[in-house]
Amino acid sequence: MPNSNHAVDLCNFIDASPTPYHATQQMVERLVDAGFTQLDEKESWNLQPEEGYVVTRNDSSVIAFTTGSAGSAADGIALVGAHTDSPCLKVKPNPDISKQGVSQLGVEVYGGVLLNPWFDRDLSLAGRVTYEDSDGQLATALVDFKKPIARIPSLAIHLDREANERRTINAQKHLPLVIAGTKADTDSESFAAVLKTQVEDQLGGKVVGKIGKVFAYELYAYDTQSASVAGLNDDYVSAARLDNLLSCFCGMTALIEAFKSNPERAQLLVCTDHEEIGSQSACGAQGPFLKDVVERIVPEPEARQQAIRRSLLISADNAHAVHPNYADKHDQNHGPKINGGPVIKINANQRYATNSENTAVFRQICESVEVPVQEFVVRSDMGCGSTIGPITAANLGVSTIDVGCPQWAMHSIRETAGTADLDYMVKALTAFYQRPVPAL
Numbered sequence: 001m002p003n004s005n006h007a008v009d010l011c012n013f014i015d016a017s018p019t020p021y022h023a024t025q026q027m028v029e030r031l032v033d034a035g036f037t038q039l040d041e042k043e044s045w046n047l048q049p050e051e052g053y054v055v056t057r058n059d060s061s062v063i064a065f066t067t068g069s070a071g072s073a074a075d076g077i078a079l080v081g082a083h084t085d086s087p088c089l090k091v092k093p094n095p096d097i098s099k100q101g102v103s104q105l106g107v108e109v110y111g112g113v114l115l116n117p118w119f120d121r122d123l124s125l126a127g128r129v130t131y132e133d134s135d136g137q138l139a140t141a142l143v144d145f146k147k148p149i150a151r152i153p154s155l156a157i158h159l160d161r162e163a164n165e166r167r168t169i170n171a172q173k174h175l176p177l178v179i180a181g182t183k184a185d186t187d188s189e190s191f192a193a194v195l196k197t198q199v200e201d202q203l204g205g206k207v208v209g210k211i212g213k214v215f216a217y218e219l220y221a222y223d224t225q226s227a228s229v230a231g232l233n234d235d236y237v238s239a240a241r242l243d244n245l246l247s248c249f250c251g252m253t254a255l256i257e258a259f260k261s262n263p264e265r266a267q268l269l270v271c272t273d274h275e276e277i278g279s280q281s282a283c284g285a286q287g288p289f290l291k292d293v294v295e296r297i298v299p300e301p302e303a304r305q306q307a308i309r310r311s312l313l314i315s316a317d318n319a320h321a322v323h324p325n326y327a328d329k330h331d332q333n334h335g336p337k338i339n340g341g342p343v344i345k346i347n348a349n350q351r352y353a354t355n356s357e358n359t360a361v362f363r364q365i366c367e368s369v370e371v372p373v374q375e376f377v378v379r380s381d382m383g384c385g386s387t388i389g390p391i392t393a394a395n396l397g398v399s400t401i402d403v404g405c406p407q408w409a410m411h412s413i414r415e416t417a418g419t420a421d422l423d424y425m426v427k428a429l430t431a432f433y434q435r436p437v438p439a440l
Contacts, residue, residue, distance in 0.1 A: 006426055007237050007419040010249050011227035014239045018126040018222040020060035020084035020273045021142050023245055027252050027271065028054055031064050034256040045296055050263040055293065059128060059140070060084055060273035061283035063293050064252070066259050068266035074303050076310030076437035077266045077294075079398065080254070080429055081388050082247035082317065083275035083285070086240070087111030087411045089118065089175060091125065091219040096191050103180040105150065105191060107221065108171075111276030114412040115169045118221075121413060122148035123177065127219035129199050132212030139211075143195075143202050148224050150177035177221060195219075223413050234419055235339060242407055242415040244275070247316035250405075250425040257426075258433030266297075267433045275317075275388055285388035291396055305397075312358060312437050313400040314429065315389030318417065319343035319376045321406030334377040336406040339418035341372030342425050345387070345402040352402035353389035362401050362428075369431045371424045374406065 017023035032038055036052035039045055047053065047067050054064040061084065067073065089107040097104040109115075126144035133139045152175060157163050169175070179191075196214050203211070227239030237246075251269045258267055270293075274284035281287055298304040322335030336343040344359055345352040366373045378384040393400040405425050407417040 006249075006253065006422050007229050007234070009253075010237060010246065010422060011229065011239060013249050014227045014241055014245050017241070017245055018124070018144060019128075019142075019220050021128045021218075022126060022144065023084045023248060024056055024060050024062045024271070025142060027062050027064070027248065028056060030252060031256065034259070036064055036259075041292070047297065052259050052263075057289050058273060058281075058283035059142075061271065061289055063268065063270045063290065064255055065268040065293070065297060066255070066263060066266060067297070069264040072264060073266040073298050074307045074310075075266070076307060076312070077268050077297075078433050078435075078437055079268045079270065079311060079313040080251040080432070081269075081285070081290075081313055081315045081392055082251050082271045083244045083273065083279075083388055084248060084271050085111070085273050085276050086243060086245070087113040087276050089113070089177075089221040091127075091177075091191075091217070091221070093216075097176050098182060101182055102178055103182050104176040104178055106176050109175070110220070112411050114409070115171075115175070116167070117409075117413045118175075119152045119154045121151060122224045123150040123152070123221045124148055124224045125150065125219050125221055127217060129195065129214055129217045129219075131196070131199055131214045134211065136212065138215070141199055141203060143198055143219075145198060146224070150179045150221060152177060225414070229419060230416075237417050237419055237422065238414060240413055240415065242417050243318045243410050244316075246318060246405055246407075246417055246422065247425075250422065250429055251316055253426050254429035254433055257430045262434045265434060265436075268293075268297075270392075272388060279388060279391050285391045286395065288395075290392065294396070308396060308398050310437060311398050312361060312432075313389070313392060313396075313398045314362070314432060315353060315387050315392065315400055315402045316425070316429070317345075317387040317389075317402065317404045318407045318410065319345055319404040320410060321408055321418075323408055329379070329382075331377055331379050334375055336374035336376050338406050338408070338416070339420040340374050340406065341421065342366065342403050342428055343374045343376045343406050345376050345404060347378065347384050349384070350390050351384040351386040353387075353393040353400035354402050355399075358399055358401035362403060362432075365431050365435065366428050368435075369427050371428045371431075376406075 039055040092106040095105040230236045230238040279285035389402040405421040
């Protein structure tokens with residue numbers, strides 16, 4: 001088994017990334033430390049050969065790229081795509097609920113959440129807040145309460161004797177977060193006031209005095225339990241948001257390593273928000289973010305079209321590992337195992353963008369660096385999920401393959417992946433970035 005050095009680093013990355021905003025911030029900081037220059041979409045770009053650059057949109061999507069030697073982008077760009085968001089609970093705009101001597105926050109369900117595991121967890125809140133500063137100007141800050149301030153208590157089995165057989169969850173009635181006790185239904189502090197104090201405390205010396213009104217926020221609940229390397233032999237990574245911060249981490253790590261060793265190649269990593277809700281946004285995979293950046297990398301239209309047709313995108317999003325207690329949920333010949341290597345994801349109805357040619361390319365790359373490969377095809381009598389792969393392929397016209405590390409408990413508040421698979425994926429993506437894109 002490969003070493004698990006990446007696993008500890010992944011745990012640190014995930015712990016520092018409770019929301020897509022924080023994940024994007026973490027990636028930008030790591031990329032800048034590795035020699036990448038941060039760009040602003042609102043400004044002119046003066047791209048230089050053999051340099052690395054990083055740009056964000058909406059504070060929640062990021063694209064990092066290397067220009068390669070002069071003209072190398074026209075020979076094809078090695079692209080890796082992932083997404084920064086994960087299913088979770090999002091705080092409503094007017095969330096305050098006070099009843100039965102308890103202060104609560106109303107939440108919406110974001111994406112396809114596996115709800116049961118959210119009960120009885122030590123939850124906190126993090127996200128983005130837009131406020132008025134002391135000069136009356138609008139400003140935005142990232143906030144993270146960090147400590148456990150909320151939870152969703154289960155109903156005791158004595159009051160729900162069928163809980164283990166047919167428990168149902170009503171998102172409106174059963175998910176409001178408990179944040180405090182109150183002496184009466186009217187004396188609890190509003191969440192807006194709590195949030196204002198949190199922003200002031202977190203900004204510290206960055207603002208003079210107190211800030212003005214908090215106008216809006218996008219806040220998400222998350223589990224405060226730290227990510228960990230688990231198992232008797234450290235076989236597993238156990239964490240929230242492995243889908244899909246694991247792929248963001250692998251792509252970022254591979255890009256940094258490849259840039260150090262081969263700055264003459266044109267390489268790109270795109271990690272977009274909103275995949276879990278369809279990707280249809282200005283910063284999502286259905287939006288123009290990637291296309292806009294590629295147009296600035298290769299401005300001349302015909303050269304850009306040639307470059308796209310010579311490029312390959314690896315859409316990296318985790319795959320369903322066969323569960324030992326539910327093995328019948330997999331096709332008997334396509335049940336990838338944790339620590340068995342990256343998974344090529346295939347679907348006849350183009351829920352994944354994989355085809356035979358890009359499958360051969362990925363297999364050859366993995367073989368060249370001794371990385372094992374597995375395949376996933378959903379059972380013929382079950383529906384299939386999708387990824388940014390088909391969306392990006394359709395929007396940009398780039399050849400795309402869907403791959404991912406196998407994991408258990410996808411969309412749970414706590415997911416499990418393999419330490420060896422993490423190292424395998426970094427190794428495979430690094431090799432992909434370093435070698436010329438095959439002209440098939």
